[in-house]
Amino acid sequence: MTAQKTTLRIIPILIFAIFYGCSPTVKVTADYDHSADFTSYRTFAVYDLKAQQGQVNQLNADRVTNAIRNEMLAKGFTESENPDLKVNAVSILKNKTSVSSTTDFYGYGGMYRPYGYWGGGAMMGGANTTFNTYDYVDGSLIIDIVSTKNQKLVWEGIGNAEIDNKPDNPDEFITGSVKKIMEGFPPGQIKK
Incomplete structure (x- = not known):
């Protein structure tokens, strides 16, 4: 199997890489509405990631919410009760087994x-x-940003990771993962 095929197989994961992996590598993809005027957005509100079906505990859900909030503030957006953008996150965790011969x-x-x-x-x-078999958790964190003006998705970032155990420092791992996912938001932003 080539390195590219291996990477593609690992892609299906992230937060939850976040929650189970000891500094796993996070693979990020993003997409956005090319017709959206991102310079017109100034304010945001984060809709808390809820612990879903026992997959993500409330401590990690709060870590994700805080990391998203901090990234938006660092990018110059202001938190508001009447926001231009709504930010939400969804996590998906799947138990997987890899077999090689x-x-x-x-x-x-x-x-x-x-x-x-x-x-x-x-x-x-x-x-x-x-x-040989190898059990791991395939984790994904999806961050959606929606315009409140028309209720349309304007940006989505997805982080995937293969997680084989809990991270030593979940705060650091989650913060780093969210930062990596949101690195390309807003589109066209000059990276420092």
């Missing part, structure tokens, strides 16, 4: 080459195939 050939014999057969007859010996 390795085959070791032993013995001697011939092998085919592009210019003909080489070697001494039929393969003598055999092969041994070993299967």
